[in-house]
Amino acid sequence: MIVQLGQIIDALGGELVGGLRDQEITRISPLETADAASISFLSNPRYATQMAASKAACVIVAPAMRDAAVMRGACIVVANPYVYFARLTQFWRAKKQGLKPSGIHSTAVVDATAVVGESAYIGPQCVVGAGARIGAGTVLSSRVTVADECEIGERCLLHPGVVIGADGFGFASDGASWIKIEQLGRVRIGNDVEIGANTCIDRGALDDTIIEDGVKIDNLVQIAHNVHIGAHSVIAGNVGIAGSARLGRNCSIGGAANILGHLTIADGTSISPTSMVTRSIHQPGLYTGIFPLQTNEQWEKNAASFKQLHVLRERIKKLEKALEAQKSNNGNS
Amino acid sequence: MIVQLGQIIDALGGELVGGLRDQEITRISPLETADAASISFLSNPRYATQMAASKAACVIVAPAMRDAAVMRGACIVVANPYVYFARLTQFWRAKKQGLKPSGIHSTAVVDATAVVGESAYIGPQCVVGAGARIGAGTVLSSRVTVADECEIGERCLLHPGVVIGADGFGFASDGASWIKIEQLGRVRIGNDVEIGANTCIDRGALDDTIIEDGVKIDNLVQIAHNVHIGAHSVIAGNVGIAGSARLGRNCSIGGAANILGHLTIADGTSISPTSMVTRSIHQPGLYTGIFPLQTNEQWEKNAASFKQLHVLRERIKKLEKALEAQKSNNGNS
Amino acid sequence: MIVQLGQIIDALGGELVGGLRDQEITRISPLETADAASISFLSNPRYATQMAASKAACVIVAPAMRDAAVMRGACIVVANPYVYFARLTQFWRAKKQGLKPSGIHSTAVVDATAVVGESAYIGPQCVVGAGARIGAGTVLSSRVTVADECEIGERCLLHPGVVIGADGFGFASDGASWIKIEQLGRVRIGNDVEIGANTCIDRGALDDTIIEDGVKIDNLVQIAHNVHIGAHSVIAGNVGIAGSARLGRNCSIGGAANILGHLTIADGTSISPTSMVTRSIHQPGLYTGIFPLQTNEQWEKNAASFKQLHVLRERIKKLEKALEAQKSNNGNS
Numbered sequence: 001m002i003v004q005l006g007q008i009i010d011a012l013g014g015e016l017v018g019g020l021r022d023q024e025i026t027r028i029s030p031l032e033t034a035d036a037a038s039i040s041f042l043s044n045p046r047y048a049t050q051m052a053a054s055k056a057a058c059v060i061v062a063p064a065m066r067d068a069a070v071m072r073g074a075c076i077v078v079a080n081p082y083v084y085f086a087r088l089t090q091f092w093r094a095k096k097q098g099l100k101p102s103g104i105h106s107t108a109v110v111d112a113t114a115v116v117g118e119s120a121y122i123g124p125q126c127v128v129g130a131g132a133r134i135g136a137g138t139v140l141s142s143r144v145t146v147a148d149e150c151e152i153g154e155r156c157l158l159h160p161g162v163v164i165g166a167d168g169f170g171f172a173s174d175g176a177s178w179i180k181i182e183q184l185g186r187v188r189i190g191n192d193v194e195i196g197a198n199t200c201i202d203r204g205a206l207d208d209t210i211i212e213d214g215v216k217i218d219n220l221v222q223i224a225h226n227v228h229i230g231a232h233s234v235i236a237g238n239v240g241i242a243g244s245a246r247l248g249r250n251c252s253i254g255g256a257a258n259i260l261g262h263l264t265i266a267d268g269t270s271i272s273p274t275s276m277v278t279r280s281i282h283q284p285g286l287y288t289g290i291f292p293l294q295t296n297e298q299w300e301k302n303a304a305s306f307k308q309l310h311v312l313r314e315r316i317k318k319l320e321k322a323l324e325a326q327k328s329n330n331g332n333s
Numbered sequence: 334m335i336v337q338l339g340q341i342i343d344a345l346g347g348e349l350v351g352g353l354r355d356q357e358i359t360r361i362s363p364l365e366t367a368d369a370a371s372i373s374f375l376s377n378p379r380y381a382t383q384m385a386a387s388k389a390a391c392v393i394v395a396p397a398m399r400d401a402a403v404m405r406g407a408c409i410v411v412a413n414p415y416v417y418f419a420r421l422t423q424f425w426r427a428k429k430q431g432l433k434p435s436g437i438h439s440t441a442v443v444d445a446t447a448v449v450g451e452s453a454y455i456g457p458q459c460v461v462g463a464g465a466r467i468g469a470g471t472v473l474s475s476r477v478t479v480a481d482e483c484e485i486g487e488r489c490l491l492h493p494g495v496v497i498g499a500d501g502f503g504f505a506s507d508g509a510s511w512i513k514i515e516q517l518g519r520v521r522i523g524n525d526v527e528i529g530a531n532t533c534i535d536r537g538a539l540d541d542t543i544i545e546d547g548v549k550i551d552n553l554v555q556i557a558h559n560v561h562i563g564a565h566s567v568i569a570g571n572v573g574i575a576g577s578a579r580l581g582r583n584c585s586i587g588g589a590a591n592i593l594g595h596l597t598i599a600d601g602t603s604i605s606p607t608s609m610v611t612r613s614i615h616q617p618g619l620y621t622g623i624f625p626l627q628t629n630e631q632w633e634k635n636a637a638s639f640k641q642l643h644v645l646r647e648r649i650k651k652l653e654k655a656l657e658a659q660k661s662n663n664g665n666s
Numbered sequence: 667m668i669v670q671l672g673q674i675i676d677a678l679g680g681e682l683v684g685g686l687r688d689q690e691i692t693r694i695s696p697l698e699t700a701d702a703a704s705i706s707f708l709s710n711p712r713y714a715t716q717m718a719a720s721k722a723a724c725v726i727v728a729p730a731m732r733d734a735a736v737m738r739g740a741c742i743v744v745a746n747p748y749v750y751f752a753r754l755t756q757f758w759r760a761k762k763q764g765l766k767p768s769g770i771h772s773t774a775v776v777d778a779t780a781v782v783g784e785s786a787y788i789g790p791q792c793v794v795g796a797g798a799r800i801g802a803g804t805v806l807s808s809r810v811t812v813a814d815e816c817e818i819g820e821r822c823l824l825h826p827g828v829v830i831g832a833d834g835f836g837f838a839s840d841g842a843s844w845i846k847i848e849q850l851g852r853v854r855i856g857n858d859v860e861i862g863a864n865t866c867i868d869r870g871a872l873d874d875t876i877i878e879d880g881v882k883i884d885n886l887v888q889i890a891h892n893v894h895i896g897a898h899s900v901i902a903g904n905v906g907i908a909g910s911a912r913l914g915r916n917c918s919i920g921g922a923a924n925i926l927g928h929l930t931i932a933d934g935t936s937i938s939p940t941s942m943v944t945r946s947i948h949q950p951g952l953y954t955g956i957f958p959l960q961t962n963e964q965w966e967k968n969a970a971s972f973k974q975l976h977v978l979r980e981r982i983k984k985l986e987k988a989l990e991a992q993k994s995n996n997g998n999s
Binding site: 440494500503533535608612634635649656 | 693694695696699746748749751752753755756758759771773789790791807808809823825826827858860863864880882884885886898900902903904921939940956957958959960961962965966972973975976978979982985986989992993
């Protein structure tokens with residue numbers, strides 16, 4: 001595919017500086033691997049030296065980097081280079097693929113009572129249950145299941161293997177065995193939500209599991225019954241969110257982090273990857289609970305000491321008292 | 334759907350107190366969100382004030398809560414309200430859905446040599462391999478794979494994306510590369526087992542992987558080759574159980590916990606979520622290994638100290654000796 | 667199935683000692699569960715007493731164990747018993763199953779522009795996208811997705827539910843919501859790679875995600891965009907590798923371990939299960955970060971102390987100074 005800089009400017013805006021509208025571009029590349037037919041971008045001034053050394057035909061930069069960029073060659077000056085880059089990838093893909101697919105693939109199994117919105121796409125081997133609703137412009141890639149009665153909003157993207165609306169994990173013990181609690185709620189997903197490959201979102205037990213607008217969820221994430229995720233929150237791969245937890249808006253949950261059930265997490269909270277959230281968080285901020293990595297030899301020593309940590313604490317307290325006692329003694333002597 | 338209280342009592346038993354048999358119910362709700370056409374339940378006396386404030390038409394309670402419940406309005410008195418609630422959800426679902434589906438969906442691929450029990454259901458896009466056995470009344474939801482020779486018992490429920498009988502992870506190194514060890518064992522699953530969406534249970538290397546009766550497994554769980562899980566154990570989402578581990582009966586494994594290979598876990602053991610089990614457990618009880626969550630700032634300080642933990646321990650020992658020496662000195666002086 | 671020892675020797679080599687070529691074998695078994703028609707193996711001298719007690723018809727052993735093995739009965743003496751055992755499982759499977767399947771299953775959806783190599787097999791319900799390439803002899807088990815333009819090498823094995831080439835997780839924030847960065851790269855996988863059930867490997871953002879020859883990946887693993895995994899590395903179940911991380915050759919990543927984005931891991935590095943890698947590793951070796959498991963009671967005490975760890979450190983420092991001061995005082999007095 002060949003695109004001219006002028007076409008990019010015409011489609012996405014920005015000011016072309018030090019370059020020609022008919023310059024031909026064949027790829028979008030990171031600064032380091034860019035060649036003379038690449039367009040690249042600088043979103044962080046930290047990488048200014050990489051820009052200087054880049055072979056890119058054109059670099060997308062912020063106004064503050066204009067002078068540095070011009071010294072190197074052509075640039076497009078825009079307010080937010082990273083957002084411009086994102087829109088450029090969308091422009092690129094649309095140009096390359098042509099029209100987005102729509103309709104229902106012949107191998108998909110869509111219940112007659114399901115409602116599929118205008119220009120939505122249900123890909124190969126998908127299964128859409130009775131009474132489910134798929135919003136306009138939403139894409140189900142291959143092998144997605146949306147179970148009975150679940151609702152997906154508009155312009156969503158569900159990647160292969162996603163399961164929406166499997167039963168939540170609920171059982172009552174009668175002392176000898178587990179009695180299933182039928183999961184009578186649904187999953188309701190807002191607009192502009194993206195859900196990664198093989199991610200599972202369970203239906204609610206009585207009320208619904210809710211994912212608000214603009215939420216982005218990565219691969220292999222487990223979202224249990226009756227979870228509520230606030231708008232524009234971002235959840236990285238392998239995360240687990242237990243039943244009835246309530247995440248605020250604009251939260252960011254790092255990869256493989258876990259959140260216990262029935263907790264409330266404040267708007268704007270960030271959780272570091274692999275951290276375990278065991279209590280509600282009322283104050284936004286960055287929270288972390290990562291066990292430090294060490295050589296196995298060091299780890300063995302420290303892990304053994306850890307098991308004695310509260311004993312060590314007692315020994316310190318004892319030492320402090322003994323020293324205090326000695327001081328008094330010395331003072332008295 | 335409308336159900337009368339009398340119909341519920343007739344189907345499930347219990348004593349209706351302070352209410353009319355022809356009271357109409359349209360939903361099962363938690364106490365807080367219940368309305369005048371809801372039936373709700375109180376399984377824990379802790380929530381008695383929520384019950385008092387609930388708008389539910391009727392509340393399921395234990396005999397001890399009878400008086401408190403009657404003060405509020407109609408109630409059904411039963412020995413175990415939570416089990417009664419579970420059975421009510423089953424009654425509700427059956428009433429709503431009518432007959433459970435059975436038979437083989439037209440898009441499922443079932444090998445001619447597989448044996449599918451009476452009234453079992455093989456859903457859309459499922460794949461059942463040669464010589465596999467699916468017990469009577471068992472349901473494979475959409476997109477489930479049961480590989481060659483694997484056996485599933487009766488009344489099981491396998492959610493979308495489940496993979497039973499993929500190869501266990503076994504290779505021998507010849508120094509340069511990995512030689513595959515073909516996995517010649519099977520998976521054998523008992524009766525009344527539920528398996529969550531996208532969960533994987535690998536076939537054994539030589540002998541079989543075994544899941545006993547009544548086991549409940551949540552979503553995205555990985556069970557490796559030759560694992561043996563005792564009856565009525567419960568395994569939450571994202572758990573990993575490594576090869577040849579042997580769990581007892583009535584165990585409870587919290588979400589995202591992991592169990593190393595070849596370990597033995599005693600009957601009735603509970604593991605907290607995200608904990609890592611590195612040794613066999615012979616004494617039932619609750620075991621935990623969760624790294625405490627802190628603000629990132631606190632965590633950075635503590636994590637740095639942790640790396641010095643065994644050094645700190647040595648410093649405490651030294652201090653104790655020095656103080657002891659001083660005491661003797663002072664005594665001598 | 668019945669195989670004679672002579673057939674095994676003829677196919678795989680090795681020296682038959684103390685046994686007859688026409689001895690009939692019906693199963694391959696571990697030493698403990700072997701019966702009089704089993705062939706078994708001893709790969710580690712530690713298990714010599716298990717060998718002595720085994721009822722196996724024949725045991726595969728190394729030259730050093732020849733005498734001990736002969737005292738018990740028939741044995742096959744080979745340089746590397748574990749590799750021989752692996753090849754025996756392959757021999758066994760081939761004999762039992764006959765020809766490996768090849769071709770494209772009637773329910774698979776393979777784009778007309780995809781290229782499928784000679785003797786490759788595309789199983790039931792698989793989806794292979796436009797321009798994808800599947801190498802000769804590669805097997806896609808049931809329900810595998812290989813998205814547009816992705817390339818799989820020769821003799822690979824992809825288990826059920828694998829997703830190759832879903833979008834990497836990339837968004838730019840415009841302050842209010844997340845703008846999708848279209849993922850324009852591919853996934854390129856080398857030869858002799860095995861990928862476990864429901865594992866996901868995302869396509870690159872601009873450049874490609876790369877898995878080199880001979881890599882073995884277990885179930886439910888998440889490999890993010892632009893990761894590069896060196897040849898013959900082994901990745902256990904539930905692992906997460908974040909974007910642009912670069913693993914060397916011959917690495918070994920334990921189950922449920924995680925690796926942050928943009929890190930570099932040296933050739934031959936091993937990471938213990940559930941450990942979190944937060945910085946690049948330049949020195950090969952075994953690295954660990956496992957939180958020690960304890961009874962919940964012990965854990966509660968130690969976790970509370972942990973939150974004070976840097977405070978404890980300060981208190982030790984203070985004690986050391988105080989003691990030092992006393993010593994000087996005492997010296998001066």
